[in-house]
Amino acid sequence: MAAPKIILYTNRNCPWAHRAHIALKELGLEYEEVIIDLDKPREPWYLQINPRGLVPALSYNGNIITESGIVAQFLADAHPSHLLPQSSPAENALYRARVAFFVDAFFSKVVPHFFASIRSATEEERDAAAEELAKAVVKEIEPLLEDGKGPFFGGSDRLTLAEVQSGSFLLRILSFSKPEHGLVSAKLPALLEQAPKFKRWAEATVQQESVNFIYNEKAVADRMRAKFAPKKP
Template sequence: MSLTKIVPSKPIKLYCSIICPWAARTWIALTQANVEFEYIEIDLKNKPEWFLKEVNPGGKVPTLKYGDDYLIESAVTTEFVADLLPEAKLLPSDPFELAQSRLMADRFMEFVFPAFRKGLYQGDVAGLSAELFDGIEKFEPYLINAKPFFGGSDHPALAEILVAPFVSRLYLAIESGLVDSATSTKLATDPKYAYFNTWAKNLIASPGVVGTFDKTTNLEQIKERLAPK
């Protein structure tokens, strides 16, 4: 990542939430791109009246303001950042590799995300463990040449940024002991999952994720979700 900040042609504001993995997609992209932008935290449990009246009546994050214009929906706003800042190289230059990367992200959401959703959103931690490894095995064929990132890239591109918030929170839950130790041990030691595990840890350690992921706050939020009702 360049040490020199990219100055966009129009000011960028990101209305976001530190606990929302969907909103984190665009935050990661902006941070990974090393572009100047203003971050505005939105309390999702108590959304400010000014946000609902002046920015997004639907109350969704992320909402991205570019100059005087607004965009919503995390996949849209994240791809906009990648398109807007070609110098950040968040999109593979080869059209076929770009298509493959998009398929990779799609397959992650199809095969691995359900374990995340079941465990961390629906509170079924046992279900997370049962589904995770099956999902990884189905997903891995689409994770092409991850050395360290997709396609042999030295940094995460758009497709990996789209899945990074779910990878980081999944590993946070596993490594914090919220998931049974057998799952953690199997993920860390079974050679069958070494390729995925290495890629995931590289993704979590990338500048865009490190610069946006507050482990303490997100762990508290995960524990709150898992607490008996």
């Protein structure tokens, strides 16, 4: 079977586009990378590819797929691997449902507090956002992680689609609490000690080459600050 012709329209500073890079790297797929400047109005040619103007967009043998979660899911489905089993038999479908629930819980219950932290105008607001983030992790994510097996979702010793979908945000959550960034409360690492399974999972995930190989921490932090942080009067 011939290798697919893949073009990834992306911006490496975008956490959503980052998901596609993780999937492609983990699957060992070759691709052409086209960088989209997110600081300028989209060029007409790109709006023909993705009328929403967002990244990522994926051209797969000429077929266009957009929206980061759909792109990652498509790649995992099109190239069965350790990331995700095929949809049948029923136990595979059940596992896939659990992955989908886990990813939904992470993005609906945890990530909003991360963005609240970035948008905070004061240290007190950032501390409060970190406390709420940690509470959400303890309540929503910690019970869904295995203990005493591999560090990844379901006790896997290799990345799964759960890490593909969440890894770019884990990088930012864990690194933005450094004093030089000031985007997330410096108290967050201590707060996350309440969730040892999450801490193990997150730290193992961000150490994977497929997760961190495009990550320029300073450039990403600077962009997030410019985009989201409140402007001083």
